[in-house]
């Protein structure tokens with residue numbers, strides 16, 4: 255399927271209405287891991303939404319990215335509870351192994367790294383989430399083992 | 406539509422239901438300072454400079470609040486005050502925040518003089534844009550071109566021209582420039598054009 259066919263399929267699922275915009279963008283982001291320009295142009299055309307509004311929304315929410323993201327999205331928790339239990343060591347290990355800093359994506363588009371301020375499961379700290387799956391009670395060693403399990 | 410009556414700064418006024426407090430005050434010749442309000446554009450309520458104190462509701466549910474008069478509809482029986490010590494204080498702070506963003510804006514300086522706002526009360530990186538939305542709304546509502554929009558959020562929010570549209574339309578229009586209270590727009594446009602049309606760079 256070409257990019258535009260995939261975009262069209264998503265739009266067809268939600269209905270080509272201006273009110274479907276955020277749902278369509280979310281699904282595109284989930285499938286492609288970013289929002290390419292041609293995809294946004296198609297969304298604007300079919301939903302009859304000006305590109306300026308799409309840009310405003312795509313830059314407002316952190317869930318959207320206008321640059322390619324890796325296949326796996328790592329969120330290392332730096333919240334207070336995780337911090338006092340050594341989240342810094344987890345983050346350092348992840349940075350070392352992936353070669354990227356928070357906000358970055360590696361060249362093979364394997365990992366993107368972000369820090370967050372609490373994942374809501376402080377008792378499991380230090381916590382790191384990858385593609386929505388939570389890995390708790392991590393140290394530097396544990397983080398390394400977890401990372402190795404991702405292709 | 407029915408008419409309603411309210412009181413603004415001690416004077417009675419009758420207006421159509423749905424009229425904003427700002428429009429009702431203007432009918433009486435009472436000037437309320439505004440920045441983001443513009444004839445011909447939808448009310449936006451961004452700058453909050455047009456705040457007034459409103460007492461409204463029936464005898465049992467009477468309440469007092471501060472409202473942005475450009476978006477708040479006039480209510481029957483309401484008592485509105487446009488100049489109070491509290492409002493002046495709020496306006497002064499609003500202006501000081503905006504001056505941190507656009508310290509050299511003549512329009513802001515004029516308002517600051519009227520309200521005793523200090524130009525350097527707040528530290529901040531001058532970004533020139535105070536997010537009044539006049540350029541964005543004018544381009545969308547009047548010209549229906551959507552050549553300029555907001556991107557990002559919070560302290561990083563800024564205007565951005567869409568090169569595909571701006572390159573085609575802006576040269577012949579530029580009608581949003583004079584609307585900007587800080588003249589940021591002009592700079593941004595020139596900047597944008599400098600990379601869309603490099604040959605124009607001096």
Ligand code: SF4
Pocket residue numbers: 533534535536537538539540541564584585586587588589590
């Ligand atoms: S650039 Fe000027 S007109 Fe446009 S939103 Fe900013 S302050 Fe308002």
Ligand code: FES
Pocket residue numbers: 331332333334335336337371372373374375376377379381
């Ligand atoms: S602080 Fe990390 S999950 Fe709450």
Ligand code: FES
Pocket residue numbers: 438439440441442449450451452453454455456473474475476
């Ligand atoms: S004029 Fe009312 S909020 Fe700006």
